[in-house]
Amino acid sequence: MIKLTDRLQKIADFIDKGETMADIGTDHGFLPIYLWQNNICPHVILSDINKGPLEKADNNINIYCPDNSFDVRLGSGLEKLELREVDDIVIAGMGGLLIINILSSDVNKSKSYKKFIFQPRNAPEKLKKWLLENGFYILDSCLVREGKYIWEIFLAVPENQLMYNNINNFKIVLNKDKITDPIDLEISSILYEKKDPLLVDFIKNKIKIEEKILNAISNSKNIKNKDKVNKIKERIVKLEFALKKAYEI
């Protein structure tokens, strides 16, 4: 039996028993193999743009489920999927902008799936902004530590699919009216609501990054850097406010 890393396990936890799923950018294929092996998903699709990762996935299929033939597809994003072909789409370990490209290449198709689980490697706030401006809601979110990183995993649902999701399970729904400052896209209100145990460290890491940049450029005489310094200082004030709020939950 496959034992998932904490990150992949948290992604798996967003998928309900009986749902079908496609793992876009599957690489090693651990997540769909696990979901099938544990009878969570009756059908899984493993898709990747590169042959090398799919060979890795095939290898893992041979190790863990040699008697089952899996649905493995070579292609970019959602292009090898039919409209409504599965319930859930997972896109993890890719950049936020690449994920936006994948979704926006055929928005109609993207909105034909019941729910998406995202774990962007960077620019999560850009992805969330795009989602909220393009008719998606964010229903759930959690943090997970992997080595020196803390990643956010979140659940997004197209508005036209809300009725197929049990919305009563979610205490707080993020839509674009809830975003009053860009920082709200970086540190979701859902994480406060759920008292995520990694929230304090997540915000502290963000402050550390800004302080590092500030130290590196604050002695510069370049006028452009002066503007940058002021922006970073403003950002640190907002992050410290967020940190204080996180300590109080």
Ligand SMILES: C[S@@+](CC[C@H](N)C(=O)[O-])C[C@H]1O[C@@H](n2cnc3c(N)ncnc32)[C@H](O)[C@@H]1O
């Ligand atoms: C860092 S791996 C992530 C693997 C796995 N999803 C995880 O989270 O552990 C990223 C994978 O995405 C694939 N990839 C990159 N661009 C893609 C695209 N446009 N469509 C599908 N897969 C893509 C890469 O080939 C690679 O296997």
